[in-house]
Amino acid sequence: MTDLKPISTLLLSCALTAALTSSYAQQAPKPDDPEMKIYRAVPTKINDLIHTKLDVRFDYKKRYLYGKEWVTLKPHFYPTDTLRLDAKGMDLKNISVVKNGKNIPLKFTYKDSLSVAIQLDKVYHNNESYTIYIDYTAKPNELKSKGSAAINDAKGLYFINPDGTEKDKPTQVWTQGETESSSAWFPTIDKPSQKTTEEITMTVPSKYVTLSNGKLVSQKTNADGTRTDYWKMDLPHSPYLFMMAVGDFKIYKDKWRDKEVNYYLEPKYAPYAKEIFGFTPEVIEFYSKTLGVDYPWNKYAQIVVRDYVSGAMENTTATLHGEYVQGTHRELIDAYYNNGRSTIVHELFHQWFGDYVTAESWSNLTVNESFADFSETLWAEHKYGKDVGDEHNHDALLNYLRTPDAKVKNLVRFYYDDKEDVFDVVTYQKGGRILNMLRNYLGDAAFFKGLGIYLKTNAFKNGEAQQLRLALEEASGLDLNWYFNQWYYGAGHPILNISYKWDDATKTQTIYLQQNQDGQTFKLPFAIDIYAGGKKERHKVWMNDKADTLTFHVATKPDLVNVDGDKILLAKKTDNKSIEEFSFQYFNAPLYMDRYEAIEAAAANQKEKANQKIIIAALKDKYYGLRIKAIKALNLTNEDIRTAAQPILASLAQTDDNTLAKAAAITALGKFKASGNLTLFKQALNSESYAVQGAALEAIGQIDAPEALKQAKAFEKDNKGALTTSIFNLYATKGGTAEWPYIYDTFKNGGAQNKFNGVRAFADMTGRIEKPEYAQQGIAELKDFGIKYKMYGADKFVGTLMQTIKTQRTQLNDTASATAAENVAKEFGADVK
Known part of the structure; x- marks a missing residue:
């Protein structure tokens, strides 16, 4: 499963932060919750799945699946x-044991509509298998299910626009098995500790394409306008990794070595298949060589579907992606690593960690998801350079550190309220950082040798953290109990304070280290780099106590003492360096985080010359991410900063080779509100990049709003991403009745993230628009938004917005709209006055 990108609190607009934090606090499990006191053991194995054969067809009108199943067990x-199978919300018409080709009916009990208890025809021993036949109907839309932060729905089987009534939306059917939702479309033992081979026969309208696990063995055209596709998976995998997808897709055929690598896209995105997914064979090769285990399956396919309930899902041999990974050529120009590409490599790494070796229970989900999260950093630094990898690593660390209750959760978690709760920033972002630290500690050779041992030892079976430890110990010869006890079976992180003292008389550099967190003391190995006399000397040290003092004899006063020289620690650090030391660090230390920390320090007080020197130099940093950080940090109210930055920004706005950095420079220049830049901004409107166009339009709006509105009209039919946002914000703040249709359609049809980003501007325009019928449209759409995203606290936030809208509509003598806004506010629990 992907790394919590679709709608995380870090991605939501700042306007919603307070509401979301409050909502999150209310939803977080309480320490006295009785569910938290239950030990979540690995499910007892009474029967084992061996083979699952399915024959399915779909009723688009009823949203049903008609299925026949032959499941072999022992x-x-x-x-x-006896046999118990998970079967959620189904009609079970016949359950029989197959004997000599005949179905002999069995007695069964199906009271809770969640699992079926079957009385077998005799006592079976573990040296004999048996096959059960089941005739059933799955009714996913009638199933009451609960999702999670990673997977917002759990009905297993999804019919998208099945009646063809939604404009510009294709008709599709697809599945989502994780965590235990495959049993909403076929009876099974729906646990990750089970493994089974698989056959699926799908009968579908002949105009559609199908995809499933394994190999497409045959296709048969039927007389009734349907086609029957037969897919076969010869290698065992867990039931939650079963998948089907049906719809109008174009297939782009690629390959890795002698294996098929295919990309399934809607026809309008088919021309961009190579741009979206074309690096996949290169990633397969890199992971195969790095792990010492070649890609283990017969093919790899990726498919993009509509209305997906998560970011992506690593179904064995057939990853399913949400829409955000795709784009046209112009959109992909602005795509940065986090925007889709990291998801593609994340899901691919799961084919080893998650599919080839699967977590034996959700408590040990770390051996699936922490590895996939780590793989994002691994590929980034290999393909795009260490700066990109380090940025990705740091962003993930911040995601973990900023999550309120994350510090109280163990990585391996045997106590939880619901299995869905394990899909969080601890399992993903923290777990990925723990692996990256371990890689640094062991060294690449030993670390990856250990991963290879883990994979080969547990191939097509299940794994847990202890097996990972044993494999890494075998490879390295080191005892790692201390590491796993601390990071895998404990919670929290060090809160580290670092301070320094130089004694010129004794030529002694002293470093004071203090861990300020409550609870356990963390044992921390790391490097300290001392820069003195034009040289760098590295010292490898251990911090073993809550407070440690380290001393080093140095010939001359160091220019810089760089604690955690590899910038690898999973910690919240306060590093008490002077700005002169941070300046030396920026210009001399090699890593992304060295420069990042210096820019952070310099941004805090830009009145000082030393700070200004760092900020201005960072505008020309070799990495575009840090150029953008410096641009956004500029204090343009400071005259010295304005004078020094303006010519650099003008140059970046015209010549930077990265569109996002160019757009950031244009945005900053726009704040000068200098009419002399109008020509530059108008030229930027001709860019192929939506990000650059959007920044330019926004900058023109700062100087000449009527001109910006005029220019925006020309882009209404072709805008995506940042350009759409700029037009939306321009119209919402400067536009009127003529611009409302665009605003309304953009918000109504926008994705979740765009709605969160634009909700305040949309509400502001709803409050001031002249036509009452337009105000009513806006109120209705805001209400729908609040209901749909209630789990994220959107209802509370919309309730607050409605209070302002009520006041605005009252001032415009629009009583009906004011009343409508008041009613929504009350419904969402706002205190209406």
């Missing part, structure tokens, strides 16, 4: 005459 160890 007792795990002890003899048994």
